[in-house]
Amino acid sequence: MDQISVPPTRDSAGLSVSSLDRLAPYVLGILRIMAALLFLQHGLSKYFGFPSANRPHPQLFDLEWFAAAIEFGGGVLLALGLFTRAAALIASGEMAIGYFLFHAPRGFYPYVNHGELAITYCFVFLYLVFAGAGPWSLDALLWGKRASP
Numbered sequence: 834m835d836q837i838s839v840p841p842t843r844d845s846a847g848l849s850v851s852s853l854d855r856l857a858p859y860v861l862g863i864l865r866i867m868a869a870l871l872f873l874q875h876g877l878s879k880y881f882g883f884p885s886a887n888r889p890h891p892q893l894f895d896l897e898w899f900a901a902a903i904e905f906g907g908g909v910l911l912a913l914g915l916f917t918r919a920a921a922l923i924a925s926g927e928m929a930i931g932y933f934l935f936h937a938p939r940g941f942y943p944y945v946n947h948g949e950l951a952i953t954y955c956f957v958f959l960y961l962v963f964a965g966a967g968p969w970s971l972d973a974l975l976w977g978k979r980a981s982p
Contacts, residue, residue: 862967866912868957872924873908876901903927911961914970918962925958 877883879891879901891897903923910920928951936948943949966972 858967859969861964862914862969864957865914865917865961865966865970868954868961869908869911872904872954873912876903876905876908880905900927900931911958914966914972915975917966917970917972921958921961925955925962928952928955928958 874884878885878887879897882890891901904927907920907924907927910916911924932943932948932951932955936943936946936951939946939948943952
């Protein structure tokens with residue numbers, strides 16, 4: 834039987850959709866690493882005053898102490914791509930709780946209540962729960978599988 838070959842579809846920028854699909858897992862890894870490193874800064878700032886200490890260190894076992902633990906530990910795990918789905922679920926939940934406890938009472942609109950970063954982290958981490966870590970991760974290295982389809 835003859836095979837029918839269909840040329841790859843191109844988007845408006847002239848890029849082949851198949852090449853974009855091929856690169857998608859690697860871009861997922863870049864998204865995970867960058868979001869994790871930015872998230873990690875919040876935990877580092879609360880615990881160690883690095884890169885900037887704009888408030889005193891949280892009291893032991895205070896709500897902010899737990900938030901800093903999630904931001905520090907979750908940021909490290911997500912940056913390494915280790916236990917990514919579990920770490921992302923916890924980080925996403927922390928950001929949702931943080932938004933509704935501290936930002937939403939200040940006003941309805943996220944721009945006004947300064948909650949847009951919390952919402953962004955929440956949904957990026959929620960996406961990682963479902964997408965996994967990608968090929969550039971310790972999850973993929975240790976368990977020998979790609980964490981994304």
